Amino acid sequence: MQDALLRLQQEADTDLAAISNADQLESFRVKYFGRKGPFTQLMRQLGAAPKEDRPKLGKMANELKLALQGRFDEKKVDLVGSLAAAGPQLDLSLPGRQVPQGKLHPVTQIMEEICAIFEGLGFSVAEGPDIETDFYNFEALNIPAHHPARDMHDTFYVDDSTLLRTHTSPMQARVMETAEPPLKVIAPGKVYRCDSDITHTPMFHQVEGFLVDKNVSFADLKGVLRVFIAKMFDESTAIRFRPSYFPFTEPSAEVDIACVMCGGKGCRVCKKTGWLEILGAGMIDPEVFKKVNYDPEVYSGFAFGLGVERIAMLKYGINDIRLYYENDLRFLRQF
Amino acid sequence: MKFTIDWLRQYVDFDFTPQQLSDQLTMAGLEVDAVDELYRDLEVIKVAEIIDTHPHPNADKLVLCDVMVGDEEKRIVCGAPNARKGLLTAVALPGTVMPGGFKIKKSKIRGEVSLGMLCSAKELGVSEESSGIMELNEFNAKSGQSLLEAMGLQDILVEVDLTPNRPDCASVIGTAREVAAMASTPLKLPVDEGSLPTLSGSIAFSVDVVNPEFCPRYVARRMTGIKVGPSPWWLQKRLLSVDLRPINNVVDATNFIMLEYGQPLHAFDFTTLADSKIIVRTAVDGEKFTTLDGQERTLDASMLMICDGKSPVAVAGVMGGANSEVTADSTELLLESACFDAISVRRTSRNLKLSTDASYRFERGVDPQLAPVAMARLVSLLEEIASGTVDDDGVDALVAPIVPLDLALRVSRTNSLLGTTFSADQITDFMTAIGMEVSLADDDTLTVTVPTFRVDIVREVDLIEEVARIFGYNEISTSLPVVPMSFAEQDSGRALRKEATALLTSLGCYQAINYSFVSPEHADQLGLPADDEGRNTVSLLNPLTEEQSVMRRSLLPGLLENVRRNINFQSSSVRLFEIGKVFEPVADNVQPNEENHLCVVLSGLRYGTAPELHFEQSAVDLFDIKGVGQSLLSGLRLSQIVFSDNSSVAPYVDGAETLALAVGDETIGCIAKVGKECLQKFSIKQDVYFLDINFDRITALQQASKKFVPLPKFPAVQRDIAILVPESCPASDLVEAIATKKEKLLEHVSLFDVYQGKNIKEGFKSVAISVTYRAQDKTLADKAVTKVHQRMIDLLLKKFDGHLREM
């Protein structure tokens, strides 16, 4: 019996070593561990062995079976592994399983970028109505009826006293009449001008900003806008401030940056000047403060307004403003 | 505002190149829009002398001209009536491209060779004159010389985009004054303002200003012996260079001086003025008047008119009348140089829809001191070019003496507002450079006398701006404001909007932005009934087009138009969303309600442009849009919004595929398939699903708070149920029935399959539900689970009239 066990072990080891494919693995399993296999037979024969030898033999047979099972499993893992490695090769150049993502409209992206810079400087964000009263859009901003500056605003009217806001500046008056300085506010939103050609759409987006406190100066305005432009464009972007006119600021300024297309050498985009106008700004006019009962002798402040589409055009090189509102996926996917 | 460099040099000497001049003006607040070389395309046109003419053998109206261009002789066929021997004229030789783009070639005209073209002024774009070829003998031109040189046309046009506060620069002299300050050179004026005649009013006509509030000054003089005719070339050239058409010497002189000084002038034919009277008064309501342009206009009582003894002869400050127009036969003139009130002129110009060079200047403000100066200039010019004689006296009706404004300017205030450290002396220098008189009132205060031409400077702050402007905005140092720290508040809706847009883009949707104004036809395209509330829109009084004439009530139509456009451009799988305002009218002269809405549209393939390799593609259906809605609401943690039966199905919705989004009893939006008819109206041939929700309503809701629940310590057991229920039974009701059963061990229940068809009885469906059980304090025994699970099964069988199906 003991001999038979040893023979079985030798035979099984030889067979195991010879296995090289899945079929052989399976026939080995059937041959040795099947219902009609040698271990089953040996167990049956165990009854014929002397009684005192039975436990020892039984243990031997069991150990042998377990050891063989272990070696078989090892072989199986080995074999399956090598079989898999030899299988069809994975084409790693195939695209990943990328779940489709959408994107924000480029105008929103730029608007958020602008807001984030000013939020970083501690400005609050306020929004106001698109359909404004004549009072907030004009009167409160020192643009009375029959003021020539109304020509600068091609206004869509709803009726005598309501209109589509032509700028986000009405938020200056709206915020100031409900809050006390110090104020640091930006107001992003849609604005409307009754003007449509290759460089104008009748609706566009602006971000208004203003800061009011004691002892705020024109130098402060320059400082804040310099930080903004450095963050929005490039730390080295050249800037110039030049006199302009807005009825609600005095002094008023236009701010130009060195043309991002030609680097200031002069090109079609900058009309050969090397400069691009990107925002209007100024010190808030005393008349605006009087309208909201701030004492202009005590408080001063600055305000600025920038066109979001224009900045998007400059940053992304968009050359046709009509694309903004067609919502063509071929356009929206680019940003 | 346009002028030429040559013109500017008449009044000021400077060394700047045109580019430098342009930069300096821009930096001084006079933004230069364009600098253009005039008549550049005329460089190739030459002066030719006709040395002989011959009749054309085959055409009566054509002449064969032998011309000399320098020392070359050429034969040119010409049809002009003034082509004659000895005439110096302009020639375009073969190869020349004419201003219109037409290229001159050697050609045969009615059988005769022509080596070029003799040109009229109109053909060359020099003027409107087209009755014959150019007459250059009086220019002392030489044959072969370039036309530009011969006529002195070489010049550079500068165009300034003038801001409304600088009417003083709406004239060449006003601009020259700024340039003189930059170049530190004196201004050369055509009229000596120190020796103006005194006008005392002993004259052959009378002037009565009835409404002095609208007419602070009226200067009038009479001229006789006028010979109306063409202006001299120098004058025509100036007008032509700024695109003004020469008319006759009288009209040209008034236009020229308006451009030169900024003072609008007018000349009446004196003999047409009834009773030799000028009355300045407001019109009578409904009065009719025909202006110089031949238009009959209806006046109202607010309009200031210049009248003679009987009726109006001009709209004050805007335009003259046809009845008193200077004609070729006029010999006596009444000249007007007046100052009219800005608001009055602007109102009149608006009401008459008539804007002129004169009204442009009056609206912005004209210096009342200018009227007598410009009159002196006009008189002397007409003496020179129209051989007129002026009456010794005239009228200067001045309401009140003009006193220049004295303003106090504080040095400390200037420095605190600008962030500078100027001394009183520095500020004085800046002020005197631009014609202000300055004296020291006290240590900190200057008294500044503002010249009357600076109508924009009326306050201290206006002077402070001038200090900054003259010093240079760019030169002012830079600092950062020191403001007490405070929390930067956010607009309430903004944060949630940002969260929602981030979620939607991660769900594969692109953000759209459409115009807030839309076509009123949208209501029809949506199939809204005639009395539908949705047709009540805010309309614009002055829309650009009908397509943009009403404020939108819904975001859906705009997005449907975007879907169609994208399909047309071969992007047929569309996932778009927009968050924007819709506008609901309230009442006249009241701001409408503005509400932010969110709309999502899905159409085409589920995974869009994703590779089919990994994603099994099929068309989107209702569950895609429902999924977007669910992901959005769970992402925003707004579990109080639930999908429910849509009880008010809109006409543009497919009634079989829609659900309402509700908070309690209130519907705040819906998801739906767009109805077939509506799609047809938008010319879309594939299914579109949308979600539309009132976003402001969402903003008002409380987002669920984030609260930690301890992780379970014991394993869960999962059991499945497959049950056959009648087809009409909503599967979610089964899930709901278990979920709401207060069973302690129940942790989670979910639907995992719904099946109809093979092996399932007609009229029934199989619903498979997975239930998870867990105890918090022990590992569940099989027996205990089986007991609870059986209760669930029994519940479903009983409640939904179901049968168990073998798994």
Ligand SMILES: [Zn+2]
């Ligand atoms: Zn450039």
